[in-house]
Amino acid sequence: MLMGQSTVIPRVIVMFEQRNFEGAKNLLSGIKEGSADYAESLYYDGRIAVEEKKYDLSVERFEEAIRVNPKNIEYHNWLGVMYGVVAMNSGKLKQAYLAPKIKSEFEIAASIDPNNLPTQWGLITYYCQAPGFLGGSWDKALACAQVITRNDKAQGIRAYALVHAAQNKKELAEKEYIEAIRLEPANCEHVFALAQFYNDQKQYDKAFRLYDDFMNKNPRNMVVSYHVGQVSAQSGLQTEKGITCLNKYLAYTPKPNEPGHSDANLGLAMIYEKKGDKAMAKRYYQKTLQLYPGMKEAVEGLGRVN
Secondary structure (H helix, E strand, C coil), X not given: CCCCCCCXXXXXXXXXXXXXXXXXXXXXXCCCCCCCCHHHHHHHHHHHHHHCCCHHHHHHHHHHHHHHXXXXXXXXXXXXXXXXXXXXXXXXXXXXXXXXXXXXXXXXHHHXXXXXXXXXXXXXXHHHHCCHHHCCCHHHHHHHHHHHHHHCHHHHHHHHHHHHHHCCCHHHHHHHHHHHHHHCCCCHHHHHHHHHHHHHCCCHHHHHHHHHHHHHHCCCCHHHHHHHHHHHHHHCCCHHHHHHHXXXXXXXXXXXXXXXXXXXXXXXXXXXXHCCCHHHHHHHHHHHHHHCCCCHHHHHHHHHHC
16 A cells, blocks of 8 residues: 555445445545545455456556556456456457457566566466467476476466466376365365366366365365356256355355356356256256356357257
């Protein structure tokens, strides 16, 4: 927070974390350009837009926040992430336009603080996913993993696993994910990363076992219930468990950065579609679109079951 800031932003943060977005927006609307709070007000306006699935608006807000305060790493990280989200939901031409912007934001953030771990994760993801002509690079991805390792050994091992999985070095990646969990067994990020790896490899039984074990040890962690439902939705396996877990998640109020209820409704729609229950699938695809108008997967799903 900048020197001279008022008490408004701390109140906004509390409201944001409580998902009182309307209250936060009302407070933010009173902060004018030139105020010491202005950059942070734009940033939190952008964060609220992310939660409300207004991704283009979030990009506008983060871009403006950076114009006001170009040295804030978190602003650059979030803008890089949201350029990526918008790209995923765009055609190839716009993806090619946005790719250099994604890379640039994370590289600017790294130039400000090369040891910032979210920045390095943003870069490593980009370098692994982008084609070479857009700046993808295994060498640069591995260099990011090295930086992460210097700062956090378990995270670093998981970072190497991400690169090796992208290189199709599956056995090595699996060993590294397991080692990260051995070092920090209570860290859900390591567990979720290995489970996602199994899910990507269509080793659904391993993913279910990993989630079940973590859920038994951490019964208050609601996000794991969401992930169990998503494995069921993708695989068509253990559908009753998937339905139970996703309904359990819908009874929970997600925190900022956790999966939203639109994603949980989409998972339920996919499960019911795989079960051949078109009426229930239609119901949940419609619920998804009420929460996230225009979601591509829900629009396509609704078309299949209508």
